[in-house]
Amino acid sequence: MAALERALGVLRCPTCGAALTGAAGAVRCAQGHSFDVARQGYLSLVAGGRAAPAGDTAEMVAARESFLEAGHFQPLAAKLADLLEHAFDGAGVVVDLGAGTGWYLARVLDRFPEAAGLALDVSKPALRRAARAHPRAAAVGCDAWGPLPLRDHAAAAVLNVFAPRNAAEIARVLRPEGAALIVTPGDRHLEELVAPLGLVRVDPDKDERLARQLAARLEPVEREELRWRIRLDRDDARAAAAMGPSAFHVEADDLDRRVAALPDQVDVTAAVTLSLARAAVPSARPPAPAAAASDPGHRRSRPGSRPPRSPGDKG
Ligand SMILES: C[S@@+](CC[C@H](N)C(=O)[O-])C[C@H]1O[C@@H](n2cnc3c(N)ncnc32)[C@H](O)[C@@H]1O
Numbered sequence: 001m002a003a004l005e006r007a008l009g010v011l012r013c014p015t016c017g018a019a020l021t022g023a024a025g026a027v028r029c030a031q032g033h034s035f036d037v038a039r040q041g042y043l044s045l046v047a048g049g050r051a052a053p054a055g056d057t058a059e060m061v062a063a064r065e066s067f068l069e070a071g072h073f074q075p076l077a078a079k080l081a082d083l084l085e086h087a088f089d090g091a092g093v094v095v096d097l098g099a100g101t102g103w104y105l106a107r108v109l110d111r112f113p114e115a116a117g118l119a120l121d122v123s124k125p126a127l128r129r130a131a132r133a134h135p136r137a138a139a140v141g142c143d144a145w146g147p148l149p150l151r152d153h154a155a156a157a158v159l160n161v162f163a164p165r166n167a168a169e170i171a172r173v174l175r176p177e178g179a180a181l182i183v184t185p186g187d188r189h190l191e192e193l194v195a196p197l198g199l200v201r202v203d204p205d206k207d208e209r210l211a212r213q214l215a216a217r218l219e220p221v222e223r224e225e226l227r228w229r230i231r232l233d234r235d236d237a238r239a240a241a242a243m244g245p246s247a248f249h250v251e252a253d254d255l256d257r258r259v260a261a262l263p264d265q266v267d268v269t270a271a272v273t274l275s276l277a278r279a280a281v282p283s284a285r286p287p288a289p290a291a292a293a294s295d296p297g298h299r300r301s302r303p304g305s306r307p308p309r310s311p312g313d314k315g
């Protein structure tokens with residue numbers, strides 16, 4: 001709850017955009033719009049007037065929690081924190097858009113002791129977990145496709161891991177030179193499970209679409225492919241299928257039958273793309289020379305590097 005109280009300074013009323021203040025079990029704005037804090041510790045700022053999607057179901061979130069807690073995606077969590085080491089100064093608010101259980105956000109906060117975390121998601125079962133993912137993380141319910149209930153330039157960094165990304169809103173909420181770190185599955189991600197478990201395949205055009213969406217609002221800085229191998233038992237393999245979009249397409253009974261036909265252990269490829277971007281600042285940028293603008297190999301500068309810590313700094 002302390003994390004939520006601290007987060008109020010960067011939040012805004014989803015109805016009128018005014019600042020929010022806390023009161024027992026609720027927060028409200030000066031116009032009198034009031035929003036409940038759930039018993040489980042998350043604040044719902046889903047705007048009225050348009051139906052918000054439900055997000056991941058309780059079963060999907062439970063599967064994701066068990067898969068992540070088994071550590072199979074630890075290399076990705078470590079890489080996220082490594083990239084952020086060079087991309088922001090380690091302080092301020094790290095927003096995780098489509099945070100799910102808040103597992104990646106918690107790993108990042110472990111690396112940055114001066115940062116505060118804000119997990120945004122629309123799924124109630126996810127928000128319940130995210131609210132207790134880390135002592136410095138608050139969890140807030142909202143629709144990632146609508147205006148985010150965040151003030152302009154409130155975020156030092158935005159994470160977006162396998163989740164809906166709203167480039168315009170990410171750019172709006174980033175502080176100048178803030179970093180957005182977006183993770184998408186590669187086309188070989190979990191490929192050994194695709195046929196046996198009937199998983200939904202990654203859309204091959206997705207990379208290009210992502211680049212287009214981001215380019216309009218965010219300036220790409222760095223892109224990295226990460227691939228590693230994971231060894232799954234049947235429970236893990238089932239969780240991998242049940243936590244993702246395939247859960248919307250494969251019936252639970254069918255999945256059980258398919259999982260039972262797997263060997264005791266299956267070695268699987270994890271393959272993701274990490275895209276680091278920063279908010280584009282059009283007015284501060286001189287017009288790009290035509291040659292550089294059209295050269296895909298043109299190197300871009302990295303965002304402000306993190307200053308070295310003095311030996312007396314904590315962390
Ligand atoms: C594939 S999960 C990834 C969760 C987390 N980033 C992770 O990797 O563990 C996608 C998440 O996006 C959330 N989500 C889906 N649609 C959303 C929306 N319109 N607004 C906010 N969150 C949404 C889901 O509830 C789910 O938690």
Ligand SMILES: [Zn+2]
Nearest residue numbers: 013016029033
């Ligand atoms: Zn209001």
